[in-house]
Amino acid sequence: MTANAASSPTQGSRPGGSFWNKLVGGLDRIGFTPLGAFLVILLALLPWLPVFKQEHYVRWLIMGAFLAAQSQLSISRPATSTS
Numbered sequence: 001m002t003a004n005a006a007s008s009p010t011q012g013s014r015p016g017g018s019f020w021n022k023l024v025g026g027l028d029r030i031g032f033t034p035l036g037a038f039l040v041i042l043l044a045l046l047p048w049l050p051v052f053k054q055e056h057y058v059r060w061l062i063m064g065a066f067l068a069a070q071s072q073l074s075i076s077r078p079a080t081s082t083s
Contacts, residue, residue, distance in 0.1 A: 040068050 017025075027037050043064050046052045052061065 036068075040065075043068065 024034060027034060032040075043061060046061055047058055052058070
């Protein structure tokens with residue numbers, strides 16, 4: 001019989017789970033993956049870099065933020081049928 005590493009009590013696992021699992025679970029509840037949350041945060045921080053302070057970059061970054069917000073809205077609120 002072999003022991004599974006995830007269920008082994010010697011690995012330091014706690015009943016509540018690890019910080020990463022709690023973070024991923026919280027992000028999943030609001031419709032984000034860890035990569036998606038990181039990219040939205042990166043998108044929000046880019047205008048403070050000197051390279052991205054030019055007007056045409058700021059326009060694209062604002063449009064990207066609107067698209068990210070819209071995509072999360074459509075995921076969290078599924079369409080309903082009116083039949």
